[in-house]
Amino acid sequence: MFLLVVALYFFLAxxxxxxxxxxxxxxxxxxxxxxxxxxxxRRAGAIARRGNDGxxxxxxxxxTSLRGIAGFLRRHYLLALGGAAVICLPPLLALMASNKTMxxxxxxxxxxxxxQVKDLLQGEQLVPPSAPPPLVFATQEVAQLRPMLAxxxxxxxxxxxxxxxxxxxxxxxxKEQHGYDMAILEGYRSPERQNMxxxxxxxxxxxxxxxxxxxxxxxxxxxxxxxxxxxxxxKDAWAMRGYRLYGEVAASVGMTWGGNWKMMDFGHTELRLxxxxxx
Numbered sequence: 001m002f003l004l005v006v007a008l009y010f011f012l013a014x015x016x017x018x019x020x021x022x023x024x025x026x027x028x029x030x031x032x033x034x035x036x037x038x039x040x041x042r043r044a045g046a047i048a049r050r051g052n053d054g055x056x057x058x059x060x061x062x063x064t065s066l067r068g069i070a071g072f073l074r075r076h077y078l079l080a081l082g083g084a085a086v087i088c089l090p091p092l093l094a095l096m097a098s099n100k101t102m103x104x105x106x107x108x109x110x111x112x113x114x115x116q117v118k119d120l121l122q123g124e125q126l127v128p129p130s131a132p133p134p135l136v137f138a139t140q141e142v143a144q145l146r147p148m149l150a151x152x153x154x155x156x157x158x159x160x161x162x163x164x165x166x167x168x169x170x171x172x173x174x175k176e177q178h179g180y181d182m183a184i185l186e187g188y189r190s191p192e193r194q195n196m197x198x199x200x201x202x203x204x205x206x207x208x209x210x211x212x213x214x215x216x217x218x219x220x221x222x223x224x225x226x227x228x229x230x231x232x233x234x235k236d237a238w239a240m241r242g243y244r245l246y247g248e249v250a251a252s253v254g255m256t257w258g259g260n261w262k263m264m265d266f267g268h269t270e271l272r273l274x275x276x277x278x279x
Contacts, residue, residue, distance in 0.1 A: 126168035128156040132183050136230050145232045146221075147200065152186035152193075159187050160217040163271040166253045167220060170269070173249050180242045181225040185232070185267060189214035206263070216277065219270035222246070234266055243267065 131154065136142075138150040156164055167184075174180040189197075191209035198208045205212070213219035223232045224242050231239045243266035247257035250269045258265030 126165055126172065128164075128168060129171065129183075132225065132228075132230070136183075136225075136228070137185070139230070142230055142232060146185060147204070148197070149185055153188050153190075154184045155187065156184070158217055159220065160271065160273070162273070163218045163220075163255075166250075166255055166271060167222075167269065169253055170246070170249050170255070174242070174246060178242070178245050180245070182222050182246075183225050183230065185221040185223055185230075186214070187220040188217045191215055202263075210277070213270040213272065213277065218273060218276065219268065221265070221267045222269070223267050232267070240266075 134150070137152075137154075142149055159167070171182045174182055189212065194205070194207065194209045194212055194215060197204050198206070209215065223230055224239055225231070226238070234240050234243065243259060246269075247259045247266070250257045255269045255271050258268030258270075
């Protein structure tokens with residue numbers, strides 16, 4: 001019975017697809033409908049021309065047929081009951097013997113979810129860490145690697161809430177599982193600042209105003225803190241290991257990592273929400 005239902009569904013799906021996707025199918029169906037309509041019209045016209053006699057004859061014929069069917073059922077009621085049992089009992093027995101209401105492949109998964117991701121999806125609100133002292137971002141070493149970083153915004157409140165929570169979750173995993181403390185170098189970036197950085201050359205950024213997810217609060221550049229100092233350089237083996245881990249963790253919560261780009265930006269992550277950036 002189940003296979004019959006599946007076969008019938010497959011046939012109907014193919015028929016509907018044929019009618020929707022192929023003009024020849026639609027033309028064939030329309031021609032068939034037109035022929036059926038023409039036959040019905042001719043039959044209705046013939047009945048109308050016969051007048052009341054034809055209607056009476058039709059009623060008499062229908063009444064005779066019903067009486068014949070009733071008589072057959074009375075004479076062969078045991079055969080009729082047996083046929084009804086043969087048709088109805090198998091599906092009833094199948095329903096009674098099984099408590100499943102859907103195909104096995106669609107059963108609820110019992111696979112355990114990462115606890116931290118589960119908490120995030122269930123609405124846990126992570127709190128931003130304490131901001132490092134401003135002098136951490138203004139050292140000579142940092143200025144050589146990231147010009148104008150001292151004036152960058154590191155305000156978590158200016159980030160999109162969905163992105164901010166994912167980034168905080170990444171910070172938490174990096175600390176608890178890998179031992180890396182992290183800090184934002186730059187989060188939200190104004191259009192004016194974006195154009196100014198773009199004017200400094202492609203080694204800084206290729207994106208002009210509103211071509212970067214920074215303008216929408218959906219991107220941030222981050223680095224590591226070691227012994228109270230900011231470590232940005234990829235030449236540092238400890239930092240480079242951290243960037244690789246950072247990229248893996250960021251991807252696991254649905255963010256894009258700049259380390260996979262042709263112009264690699266290891267500290268950059270972004271959350272590409274649909275309908276936000278007009279390209």
